[in-house]
Amino acid sequence: MNSLLSGVNPLDLDLVGLPLLSILYAATGLALLLVLLGPTGVRRAIVTVIGAVVGAAVGWALAWFISNVWDPWGVSLSTGTQLWTAALGASLAVVLLNLRGQVRWRRVVAVCAIGLCLLSAAAGINADVGQFPTLRVALGLASYPPLDEALAAAQAQDAQTRAAHLDSANATGLAAEGTGVVGTVSIPATESGFAARDALVYLPPAAQLPYPPALPVVEMLSGQPGSPSDVFTAGHLASILDTYSRAHSGLAPILVVPDQLGAPGNNPMCVDSALGNSASYLSIDVPAWIKSHLHIAAQPAGWTIAGFSQGGTCSIQLGAAHPQVYSTILDISGELVPSNGSEAHTVQCGFGGSVSRYATAAPTAILAAHEPYAGLGAIFVVGDDDVRFLPGIRAVADATQRAGVDTHLFESPGTAHDWHTVDYAWTTALPIIAARTALLAPAVIAMTR
Numbered sequence: 001m002n003s004l005l006s007g008v009n010p011l012d013l014d015l016v017g018l019p020l021l022s023i024l025y026a027a028t029g030l031a032l033l034l035v036l037l038g039p040t041g042v043r044r045a046i047v048t049v050i051g052a053v054v055g056a057a058v059g060w061a062l063a064w065f066i067s068n069v070w071d072p073w074g075v076s077l078s079t080g081t082q083l084w085t086a087a088l089g090a091s092l093a094v095v096l097l098n099l100r101g102q103v104r105w106r107r108v109v110a111v112c113a114i115g116l117c118l119l120s121a122a123a124g125i126n127a128d129v130g131q132f133p134t135l136r137v138a139l140g141l142a143s144y145p146p147l148d149e150a151l152a153a154a155q156a157q158d159a160q161t162r163a164a165h166l167d168s169a170n171a172t173g174l175a176a177e178g179t180g181v182v183g184t185v186s187i188p189a190t191e192s193g194f195a196a197r198d199a200l201v202y203l204p205p206a207a208q209l210p211y212p213p214a215l216p217v218v219e220m221l222s223g224q225p226g227s228p229s230d231v232f233t234a235g236h237l238a239s240i241l242d243t244y245s246r247a248h249s250g251l252a253p254i255l256v257v258p259d260q261l262g263a264p265g266n267n268p269m270c271v272d273s274a275l276g277n278s279a280s281y282l283s284i285d286v287p288a289w290i291k292s293h294l295h296i297a298a299q300p301a302g303w304t305i306a307g308f309s310q311g312g313t314c315s316i317q318l319g320a321a322h323p324q325v326y327s328t329i330l331d332i333s334g335e336l337v338p339s340n341g342s343e344a345h346t347v348q349c350g351f352g353g354s355v356s357r358y359a360t361a362a363p364t365a366i367l368a369a370h371e372p373y374a375g376l377g378a379i380f381v382v383g384d385d386d387v388r389f390l391p392g393i394r395a396v397a398d399a400t401q402r403a404g405v406d407t408h409l410f411e412s413p414g415t416a417h418d419w420h421t422v423d424y425a426w427t428t429a430l431p432i433i434a435a436r437t438a439l440l441a442p443a444v445i446a447m448t449r
Contacts, residue, residue, distance in 0.1 A: 059089025
């Protein structure tokens with residue numbers, strides 16, 4: 001354990017990696033074994049087995065109730081999460097049924113075992129979902145400096161590398177190294193009036209050069225509930241883009257992650273409504289800020305809109321409605337229709353009670369209204385264990401293909417509605433986005449910063 005923690009801030013300890021999880025699971029297993037090695041007998045053994053089965057059934061039923069009846073998050077729990085809940089029910093039943101007749105130290109072990117079982121189940125579910133990779137993220141302490149400060153720090157740290165100039169006539173001469181920087185920016189809602197939180201921007205190494213090339217840009221949206229930082233803390237997009245840039249001379253798309261919600265629990269559904277003019281903010285204000293502050297490729301060829309879950313729904317809504325702004329769409333586990341609770345509540349709060357307005361906001365309706373498309377591409381990715389969203393993604397992908405959109409559909413093996421699917425999506429889609437946006441074109445336009 002000392003070697004595991006040496007040189008590591010406890011807040012940054014990897015909560016989803018094998019070292020920590022292996023230690024936790026081993027300690028839990030040992031505690032359960034000590035509980036079971038107490039007084040034995042046929043009756044106790046039978047009661048323990050029956051209790052474990054009943055506990056597992058109760059745990060599975062609880063997971064089913066949360067997923068399908070209560071439905072607090074609008075997504076189905078994955079098979080892995082349901083199994084962890086069942087395992088928790090079984091292990092708690094085993095411990096509680098074996099408390100009687102134990103000597104004092106074994107009762108202490110049993111109490112510790114209860115805590116370890118709860119921790120193991122929570123850690124297993126978190127590893128399955130990938131939401132909190134570190135304690136810092138779980139406690140909401142992850143933060144990013146203003147983009148100007150982040151960029152200045154990166155340039156000061158690696159001044160010799162940053163001093164290399166780009167031959168403006170030949171992109172193959174680019175030899176950028178290092179890593180990208182992530183920083184916060186404030187994108188004003190000039191046209192929309194939308195009350196957005198600060199956005200985050202990722203600049204790859206090539207964008208940090210004194211003479212940066214005009215790079216493609218991706219407007220990426222988090223899920224709901226959520227915030228722009230989720231894309232980097234849980235989605236690891238900076239790491240994914242850094243890996244890509246290292247293999248391509250520092251080239252990667254610029255990533256802009258605006259806030260489409262206003263607050264973690266809000267859901268304006270990427271339409272203009274009484275809940276906020278989210279659609280106008282994302283399709284007018286954010287692109288205007290990007291064009292005035294970043295050296296990016298021309299619209300629409302170099303522009304992509306992407307998102308996960310509710311953000312995925314936004315990406316297909318806005319990408320299909322504004323092909324003059326975006327040439328590529330990346331929809332990761334998006335919905336078939338925009339949703340804010342029940343359909344009745346969605347229609348009332350987001351569309352003023354108008355069923356017809358609600359119907360026209362569905363991605364399939366937007367596609368039908370704008371077909372046939374020319375030059376638009378769409379990439380859909382969904383976990384093959386995402387039982388609730390998989391049929392909808394397939395249906396929307398079919399609709400985009402019928403509308404003349406260059407369509408790709410990928411199913412992430414062994415993942416559900418989680419950040420592992422986002423990881424798979426970006427790793428899979430990035431080469432397609434690069435090809436569609438001419439990221440690796442032999443000639444780029446350089447500028448003086």
